[in-house]
Amino acid sequence: SQQGEEDPQALSIQEGENATMNCSYKTSINNLQWYRQNSGRGLVHLILIRSNEREKHSGRLRVTLDTSKKSSSLLITASRAADTASYFCATVYNQGGKLIFGQGTELSVKP
Amino acid sequence: DTEVTQTPKHLVMGMTNKKSLKCEQHMGHRAMYWYKQKAKKPPELMFVYSYEKLSINESVPSRFSPECPNSSLLNLHLHALQPEDSALYLCASSQVSSEARRNTEAFFGQGTRLTVV
Numbered sequence: 582s583q584q585g586e587e588d589p590q591a592l593s594i595q596e597g598e599n600a601t602m603n604c605s606y607k608t609s610i611n612n613l614q615w616y617r618q619n620s621g622r623g624l625v626h627l628i629l630i631r632s633n634e635r636e637k638h639s640g641r642l643r644v645t646l647d648t649s650k651k652s653s654s655l656l657i658t659a660s661r662a663a664d665t666a667s668y669f670c671a672t673v674y675n676q677g678g679k680l681i682f683g684q685g686t687e688l689s690v691k692p
Numbered sequence: 693d694t695e696v697t698q699t700p701k702h703l704v705m706g707m708t709n710k711k712s713l714k715c716e717q718h719m720g721h722r723a724m725y726w727y728k729q730k731a732k733k734p735p736e737l738m739f740v741y742s743y744e745k746l747s748i749n750e751s752v753p754s755r756f757s758p759e760c761p762n763s764s765l766l767n768l769h770l771h772a773l774q775p776e777d778s779a780l781y782l783c784a785s786s787q788v789s790s791e792a793r794r795n796t797e798a799f800f801g802q803g804t805r806l807t808v809v
Contacts, residue, residue: 685734
């Protein structure tokens, strides 16, 4: 399977704390994206990092990419209860252009 | 308009029924996708349409039949489904990967929650 792994599978933190989620993938990629999904609803695109980029910021989000280790991390700073959701990394592989999702991290932010 | 609209939101169907899921976008995207998602699992790619032609079929059973009548619409026809096909079906669209390889953000609809009884 081309699907990557994410860890942790579940993460529970208090409001105001930072949340870090990790993603690993298997073959060379074109770009890596992070999506958020509120319970049972559609996915919302958060951020895209290209294979030649190492770090990217968007508001309270910081994404890193290490192509030598085939891994990425998503950091959410100063978390809020509204950040409670599932977070998925997704990769566009060089062959085929398919968007394939990792297993996801379920984040719970307690007020 | 950055919206992908899916109808219906919920669908309950018997194993002998024929039904269709619909998806519409007006962002000018020429790639459209169907994903299936079971509870607490990631979305799994089913089909990809590129320029209204089926370009990827991830070995999906023939009881699922996709159709792309024009560049804005994507349908998924369902027939003789099994209870294990119950899931959230997500439609997405994006620029065609080969044209914008560095910018292939996908936009997702809210999904159709399908229950097969």
